[in-house]
Amino acid sequence: MTAATPTAPAPAGRVRPLPLRLAAGRFWLWSIGLSVMSGILVVGAPWNRWVDFPQFWFAGKLVGSADLLDPARQRAWEVAHGFVPWEFLYPPGTAWLYLPLGALPLAAAFWIHAAVIVLIGLAAGLVGARAFGLDTRVALVATLGWAPTLAAAASGQNAPLAMLLALIAIDGLRRDRQVLAGLAVGAIFFKPTLAVPLLALLVLRRQWTALAAATAVAGAWYLLGVAGSAGDWLWPGHWLDFIAPFMAADTTQNVNKTIAIPGLLMGHGVASIIGYGAAAAIVVASLPRLLRSPIAEAGAAACLIGVVASPHSLQYEAVMLLPILLWAAGGAGGGIREPWRTRLLVAVYLAAQLYLLTPFAGVSIFALITIAATAIWLSGWQRAEVDPAGAAALPEAGG
16 A cells, blocks of 8 residues: 555545555554654653753743843852853743743753643644644654654753744744734744744735734743843843854854754854855745745745754754655645655655764764755755645645
8 A cells, every 4th residue: 555645635524645655554653663763862861961951940040130141140050059051042031931940840840841842742743734734643743753853852952842833823824814923923032043034934925914913922022031131121232242152152062963054164164254145145045935935835944944044053953844844745735746755755754863973973964954955945856836726725634
């Protein structure tokens, strides 16, 4: 039994076909296996000193105080409590998300956070199924089997929250629910570098109602930052001064985990003007497709371009590639043509499991995946034509 390639929506109440040319048994076995492999690293977190989670946990303790934007005070607090000094580099308003966890012991806070990230991954699969016309079960395993999703739970990172919000925004734009889309884009400003690409897309596609809603939520994040930094109304400038030295050092120290073009080039000694020039060239090259593509595809591509052109993207932010992978699966009749759809997606999902090993070779597997995905999307190579009937039926998809 070989699954058919979807070119039109399934009748209401019927399950959509699998998006790849794989026998159904093999598809589900591999999908569940990849999900288990992606999540198994969570159990190793205690032996890795909870990985990145302590920086978020102590931010929950410091939010509302001047210590949050003072690196010396942050480090002094961490050393006094037995932690390796490490700064909380998010905007101060983001620390409010961790206030409840900051009141708990570190171990308990980590496990609760990991559970929340898994639930966020499940929610992202449900929304992604509807946004890209896939069977719900397929989208769920595509989300959990994508290594960065559960790796974020293992490392204490929060990028899957941005992924979920991006999918909500994409689905909102597809259904012309602009207020919902704008609220979701604005909410991503807990990490501005992940929000800006979708905000730019709203401008590019003249989604003015969504843009107004996003701007309002971004303003709310500013006010939360004022409260989080103990009343510092000029915190954006102070925050940028705070993170600038770290960003420069991190570009060099973590070049083997960097997945963005500027970081890769500058981390290997290339002048910053060339690194940022290359990123700008990618953004400019993407504009025609972002303008004329179906809005769900454009949203997925904005997430991809945002990662590859970012001044700072590390491995865990490859979770933002999920929308373009769901688009490539072709639930709406578009995506990548067979047989290359199956070849590429199988190769990408299997290769992603190497993310712990490839940094030892000096480059992250996600850097290669991200650059390849960008080249394929920009060039239109093996691009399938969108089926208008399939696109029209998408509000009922995902059953």
